[in-house]
Amino acid sequence: MTMMERRSRDGFYAGIVLFLSLGNQLASAGTIDHRYKNGEHVELWVNKVGPYANPQEAYEYYTLPYCAPDTKHHPNNKDGRHNEWKVQSIGEYLGGHSLRHSGHDITFDFKDQSEGCSTGPLTDDQVQKFSTAIQHRWFYQMYLDDLPVWGMVGELLPTESEHASLKVNEKDDRDRLEHISDIAEVSENMHPYVYTTRNLMIRYNGDQIVQVDLTSDPKSLVKVAKGETLNFALHISWEATTDQFHSRFDRYLDHEFFKHPIHWFSVFNSFMMVLFLMGLVALILLRTLKKDYARYGLVADMEEGGEGEVDEDGKPLKGEHSEDAGWKQVHGDVFRAPAFLPFFAALVGTGWQLVVLTASVILFAVLGPLHGEVHEERGEVLHAVIVCYSLSSIVAGYMSGKFFKMYYPTTAAARRNEKTALWQLVMGMTVLLLPTVTVIILSFLNFMSLIYGTINTIPFLVIVKLFLIWVFITVPLCVVGTMLGRHASGDTSKGPLEHFPCRVNAIPRPIPEDVPWYGKPAGLIPLAGLLSFGSIFIELYYVLTSLWNYKFYHVYGFLLGVYSILAIVVGMTSIIVVYFCLNAENYLWQWTAFGSGASTAGYVFLYGVYYFFFKTQMHGFLQTSFYFGYMTLIAVNLGLLCGTLGHGAAHSFVKAIFQNVKVD
Numbered sequence: 001m002t003m004m005e006r007r008s009r010d011g012f013y014a015g016i017v018l019f020l021s022l023g024n025q026l027a028s029a030g031t032i033d034h035r036y037k038n039g040e041h042v043e044l045w046v047n048k049v050g051p052y053a054n055p056q057e058a059y060e061y062y063t064l065p066y067c068a069p070d071t072k073h074h075p076n077n078k079d080g081r082h083n084e085w086k087v088q089s090i091g092e093y094l095g096g097h098s099l100r101h102s103g104h105d106i107t108f109d110f111k112d113q114s115e116g117c118s119t120g121p122l123t124d125d126q127v128q129k130f131s132t133a134i135q136h137r138w139f140y141q142m143y144l145d146d147l148p149v150w151g152m153v154g155e156l157l158p159t160e161s162e163h164a165s166l167k168v169n170e171k172d173d174r175d176r177l178e179h180i181s182d183i184a185e186v187s188e189n190m191h192p193y194v195y196t197t198r199n200l201m202i203r204y205n206g207d208q209i210v211q212v213d214l215t216s217d218p219k220s221l222v223k224v225a226k227g228e229t230l231n232f233a234l235h236i237s238w239e240a241t242t243d244q245f246h247s248r249f250d251r252y253l254d255h256e257f258f259k260h261p262i263h264w265f266s267v268f269n270s271f272m273m274v275l276f277l278m279g280l281v282a283l284i285l286l287r288t289l290k291k292d293y294a295r296y297g298l299v300a301d302m303e304e305g306g307e308g309e310v311d312e313d314g315k316p317l318k319g320e321h322s323e324d325a326g327w328k329q330v331h332g333d334v335f336r337a338p339a340f341l342p343f344f345a346a347l348v349g350t351g352w353q354l355v356v357l358t359a360s361v362i363l364f365a366v367l368g369p370l371h372g373e374v375h376e377e378r379g380e381v382l383h384a385v386i387v388c389y390s391l392s393s394i395v396a397g398y399m400s401g402k403f404f405k406m407y408y409p410t411t412a413a414a415r416r417n418e419k420t421a422l423w424q425l426v427m428g429m430t431v432l433l434l435p436t437v438t439v440i441i442l443s444f445l446n447f448m449s450l451i452y453g454t455i456n457t458i459p460f461l462v463i464v465k466l467f468l469i470w471v472f473i474t475v476p477l478c479v480v481g482t483m484l485g486r487h488a489s490g491d492t493s494k495g496p497l498e499h500f501p502c503r504v505n506a507i508p509r510p511i512p513e514d515v516p517w518y519g520k521p522a523g524l525i526p527l528a529g530l531l532s533f534g535s536i537f538i539e540l541y542y543v544l545t546s547l548w549n550y551k552f553y554h555v556y557g558f559l560l561g562v563y564s565i566l567a568i569v570v571g572m573t574s575i576i577v578v579y580f581c582l583n584a585e586n587y588l589w590q591w592t593a594f595g596s597g598a599s600t601a602g603y604v605f606l607y608g609v610y611y612f613f614f615k616t617q618m619h620g621f622l623q624t625s626f627y628f629g630y631m632t633l634i635a636v637n638l639g640l641l642c643g644t645l646g647h648g649a650a651h652s653f654v655k656a657i658f659q660n661v662k663v664d
Contacts, residue, residue: 034145034245035207036108042145042202042209044106045086045099048455049133049140049153053616054623055548058096058455061140064133064153065126067117067232071105090386091379093462098455099143106144106236110204116233122226130154130224134192142214144202146378147248149214154194155221193221197233203241210241210248249376249552258542258555266538267558270565273535277572285579289657327582331658332505334582337407338590342422345407346429347594349400351644353392354434354637355567360388362563365556375552386466390473393431397481400430402488410504427482431475437636445629452622501659511586519584521577521592528573529599532642535569536562536600537607544611548618548627570597570642571649578650589650597646601639605631 036042046061073080086099104115122130134154142149197220203211222230327334338344364384365374374380404426413420442458449457517523539562546553553559574596578589586592608631612618618627 034209036209037207038109040108042106042108044102044104044200045143046102047097047099047141047143047148049138050454051136052139052550053137054618054620055550056096056449056454056456056626057452057620057623059453060098060455061100061102063453064129064138065119065122067119067230069103069105069115069234070117071103071115073101073103073105075103089379089383090462090465091382093379093459094382095379096454096456097378102142104234104236108204108207110238110240112235112237114233114235116231118232119230122224122228122230124226127224127226130194131192134194134224144200144212145209146376147209147212148252149200149212151198151214151216152195154192154224155218156190157193157221158189158191192224194224194230196220196222196230197235200234200236201239202236203239203243205241205243205245208245210243210245211251249373252552253375253554254551257545257551258553258558263538263542263555263558267561267565270535270538270562274565274568274572277531277569281572281575285575288579326585327579327657329585330509330582330587331502333508333587334589334654334658335407335410335500335502335504336508336587337410338588341404341407341411342426342429344590344594345400345404345426346433347640348403348644348647349396349398349426349430350434351640351647352399353389353396354641355644356392356395357385357388358563358641360392361385362556362560364388366560368556373554374556375554386469390469391477393474394477394481394484396430397427397478397483398485398488399481400426401482401485403485405486405488406499423482423486427479430482431478434637434640435470435474438633441629441633445626448622448625454622456626501655509585509587511588512584515584515586518580519586521581521586521595524577524580525592525595525599528570528577528596528646529601529603531573532566532570532597532600533603533607536566537603540604540607541611544608544615547630548611548616566600566642567645570600570645573597574646574650575653578653582654589654590647593647593650594643596643596650598639598643600642601635604638605635608634 048058049061049064050058068074068082071080073082075082080103081101082103084101086101088097088099106113119126130153134156138153140151140153142151195216195218197217199215199217201211201213201215202209203213220233222228361381361384364371365381368374372380374384401423404423408420408422445456446458539558542555543553543559545551574593577596578593581589581592608628612624612627612631618624
């Protein structure tokens with residue numbers, strides 16, 4: 001055992017211990033049974049406050065000059081819990097949650113109660129904070145028994161007498177937030193009014209809370225002015241219900257939106273497109289390949305002394321000597337290593353890791369009824385991403401190591417029998433490639449969040465934990481995977497090129513330049529990406545709406561189906577592109593195949609730009625940075641994933657067609 005293997009093994013064992021210890025924290029969120037005894041305290045946590053149009057511009061609740069409730073948890077009481085922060089998991093911190101005790105003293109005794117507090121006379125700075133929040137339609141979010149509730153900070157009204165006629169008929173203030181927009185300019189006759197009275201309705205079934213509603217009393221609107229004293233009040237009422245605990249989160253799921261007939265139709269339309277595309281590939285390629293095989297076979301027989309040629313239908317012809325042309329001409333170069341082999345191997349390895357990671361997370365979410373719905377627990381999806389990414393790093397190492405081992409013997413350096421440590425470079429690039437891009441983008445966003453003082457800033461301790469997971473789990477598994485890939489079994493009796501059906505020539509043949517546009521990668525790659533994007537863009541709209549418009553995505557069955565459709569479409573389009581390029585005697589198909597799939601990400605990013613300007617009301621440098629930073633991450637990961645799927649399909653296709661031709 002080499003020194004590197006021993007270090008990898010020791011790091012792997014240490015990583016298991018660390019991962020299990022951190023796993024307790026990952027699994028700790030929501031493990032309580034949500035059952036209360038009579039008289040037991042029910043904690044109300046405040047999460048954030050910020051403009052509804054900017055999801056990432058979220059601040060700590062007491063950024064606004066709200067007063068602390070006059071209860072035993074008041075900051076003036078030594079044993080009060082007003083300044084207590086809820087212990088959260090890594091996923092919750094990464095999701096931008098920052099729960100602080102509200103200071104309210106709520107007990108599970110079914111008795112109506114009221115709690116209040118008063119601010120001192122408002123200063124100019126406090127008036128400015130409230131006025132800005134109301135103008136930009138700020139809202140706040142709270143959690144009670146892990147159920148979220150939302151409320152509006154206030155309203156802009158023209159006169160003091162008109163606020164009494166304001167009606168609020170929604171069950172929750174969040175219903176109103178979906179229909180409001182930011183106010184760019186405030187006229188002189190518009191004045192900010194803040195809600196001072198909130199009504200919290202708690203519905204219970206037995207010893208469990210199943211529903212929480214928060215409404216703001218429009219009669220409590222008070223004009224925000226310097227010297228004004230605001231008297232805030234929270235009225236808590238209880239009501240028994242027959243609703244079951246297991247379905248208490250259904251009211252937060254927008255079934256009308258996600259299960260709209262258009263959604264069903266889009267999936268059906270994508271499925272029909274897959275069938276059409278598969279039929280087209282079978283009709284064109286199989287028939288064309290049959291003609292090619294017939295032509296090449298007859299040519300080979302003729303060269304051995306036979307007679308006859310074939311026409312375009314593969315039938316024998318008499319006359320002039322036929323010429324071998326098309327994709328068979330490049331049989332001595334088609335399995336040549338792609339340019340920048342170590343980098344390409346790292347891309348392929350990382351891409352297969354993302355394929356496995358995405359499939360694992362989606363399947364985990366689909367199996368929600370067995371282990372708990374992922375939308376019911378804060379940060380649950382991010383937990384799954386962290387775990388699956390860490391464990392799937394062995395896939396990245398294995399695939400990159402195997403690919404490098406497969407193609408390195410075709411390089412000029414290998415023919416000169418030069419000793420190389422490039423496999424170590426491949427391993428290092430596989431480990432660092434995606435994390436480096438991710439860390440650069442997230443570091444910039446974290447820095448911006450820190451400057452603006454939002455709750456989306458990732459705490460230092462969370463960064464340390466993520467780094468330890470990466471060092472002691474991801475890196476060792478990637479090293480182990482690379483070693484397994486390098487020593488992957490094969491038919492060694494045929495030599496180092498046993499993976500390929502054709503020999504690789506020592507001298508590359510020239511690539512024809514006078515070819516039609518459909519024989520050039522630059523003309524085919526954008527078309528391939530457009531077709532792949534067309535199969536997912538409807539689902540992409542639903543995913544982006546969930547990310548940026550406060551909706552709980554829960555139709556993971558749809559997502560699994562669309563993911564499968566995307567994989568098939570990317571594979572089929574890449575095969576077609578590679579076939580056209582090979583027919584034009586362009587044997588540099590590997591980067592072309594990868595680019596055919598990866599080009600899908602370009603269209604996704606462009607759609608993200610369209611979505612930002614026409615489907616949202618986001619504004620400000622902070623929110624714009626977060627939006628396009630996350631969209632860049634989505635595009636990069638999707639590009640690696642689709643590029644790898646396209647390359648994998650094309651690689652299988654190329655090996656298959658060259659196994660069935662006669663070559664010298």
